[in-house]
Amino acid sequence: MSAPRVALRAVWLTMAALCVLLVAVVPHARAQDDALAATAPPAADSPVSEPPAGDPPADPSPAARPEAGVPMLRISVDNGPTHFQVKALRRFAEDVRQRLAGRLRVEVYDSASLYRDRDVLQALNLGRVEMALPGTWVLHSMVPDCGVFMLPAFYGAPARASLAVADGPPGRIIDSRIERNLRVTVLGRWLELGHANLYLVDRAVRRHEDLAGLRIRVAGGPANELRLAAMGARPLVVPWPDLPHWLQGGNLDGLMTTHETAVSGQLWRYGVTHVFEDRAYFAMYVPLVSRTFWERLPADMRDVLRDAWDDHVDEARAQAAEAQAEARGALRTRGLVFAVPDDAVLRRWRERLRLGEREVVDFVGVDPVLYEIARAAAWQAEQSPPK
Numbered sequence: 175m176s177a178p179r180v181a182l183r184a185v186w187l188t189m190a191a192l193c194v195l196l197v198a199v200v201p202h203a204r205a206q207d208d209a210l211a212a213t214a215p216p217a218a219d220s221p222v223s224e225p226p227a228g229d230p231p232a233d234p235s236p237a238a239r240p241e242a243g244v245p246m247l248r249i250s251v252d253n254g255p256t257h258f259q260v261k262a263l264r265r266f267a268e269d270v271r272q273r274l275a276g277r278l279r280v281e282v283y284d285s286a287s288l289y290r291d292r293d294v295l296q297a298l299n300l301g302r303v304e305m306a307l308p309g310t311w312v313l314h315s316m317v318p319d320c321g322v323f324m325l326p327a328f329y330g331a332p333a334r335a336s337l338a339v340a341d342g343p344p345g346r347i348i349d350s351r352i353e354r355n356l357r358v359t360v361l362g363r364w365l366e367l368g369h370a371n372l373y374l375v376d377r378a379v380r381r382h383e384d385l386a387g388l389r390i391r392v393a394g395g396p397a398n399e400l401r402l403a404a405m406g407a408r409p410l411v412v413p414w415p416d417l418p419h420w421l422q423g424g425n426l427d428g429l430m431t432t433h434e435t436a437v438s439g440q441l442w443r444y445g446v447t448h449v450f451e452d453r454a455y456f457a458m459y460v461p462l463v464s465r466t467f468w469e470r471l472p473a474d475m476r477d478v479l480r481d482a483w484d485d486h487v488d489e490a491r492a493q494a495a496e497a498q499a500e501a502r503g504a505l506r507t508r509g510l511v512f513a514v515p516d517d518a519v520l521r522r523w524r525e526r527l528r529l530g531e532r533e534v535v536d537f538v539g540v541d542p543v544l545y546e547i548a549r550a551a552a553w554q555a556e557q558s559p560p561k
Contacts, residue, residue: 250288262490301466307459311395318539324397326527330520336456338555361461368498372450374428391429433501
């Protein structure tokens with residue numbers, strides 16, 4: 175057997191072993207995380223801000239009743255009021271109020287004041303909340319194909335590669351599977367969040383090899399966990415509202431998130447000092463409406479909601495990109511030190527990770543046919559010049 179084939183087989187075996195290791199280790203790590211979070215003292219500060227005083231009190235119970243027979247559309251999100259996602263949702267909510275002129279009440283509940291994103295999928299399924307925008311990393315637990323963007327072919331790739339997949343035929347396939355699995359309606363095109371990177375606590379990571387042994391928080395997604403494990407790090411799943419406990423308690427060496435989220439969460443207050451900007455994957459939010467709520471609406475109100483959403487997506491995406499660029503500058507102003515691998519290094523790591531991608535695809539649960547379609551669309555978009 176030739177040396178390249180021996181090396182390739184060794185990589186495959188390594189990735190398979192990582193899959194087995196994660197099956198055993200990650201659930202145990204999550205259990206430890208939950209136990210520690212349950213016993214940790216309340217943090218004095220939190221990266222999730224309190225909801226603004228103008229918002230009505232959250233009512234997570236299914237008994238919430240509309241006033242005077244007017245239906246209520248409650249939108250539940252994890253992020254705080256300064257996050258661009260929440261600002262975009264408030265603009266959408268105001269637009270819908272004006273278009274429907276008293277026929278629909280719309281309220282945005284930020285800061286996980288109604289439901290955490292990890293719990294909102296069940297609430298949507300049961301009709302206990304009307305709308306949410308969970309990230310693809312959250313949806314993956316119920317719809318494995320949402321994890322396609324976290325697979326090796328997308329590592330270090332530009333935003334247009336992921337957006338071409340989300341807006342194209344692969345995205346419509348994923349939408350149909352989300353609707354089937356969760357009893358929801360996908361309202362329209364997805365909002366972007368931006369590239370996820372690594373943010374370190376009192377530690378400089380200048381190259382991938384420096385990640386060996388570091389405890390890195392991820393929001394979810396086994397593909398994220400596998401990628402970090404393949405780089406030698408130890409992935410831990412920690413919900414965003416619990417993050418201050420973990421950072422202040424010295425239980426994490428870093429986390430995976432985006433520039434804008436790092437700024438809105440003021441992560442420097444919790445010891446974050448360095449950034450490894452590796453464009454791990456491109457994060458997006460999917461607009462979901464409870465099927466129970468959707469089916470009660472007349473057709474013209476459904477059309478208004480779809481039209482209003484579509485009218486806001488392009489602006490929201492542009493503002494997301496602007497917010498990420500501004501946040502990057504804000505992090506530098508705050509003194510965070512950046513290490514930015516060049517494109518050639520990222521491509522080499524992408525190809526290295528792809529050597530075991532078949533095992534990763536199978537472990538993550540993404541449809542292999544869908545992955546091939548998505549990979550081809552992403553490659554074609556990456557080769558095209560930026561718009």
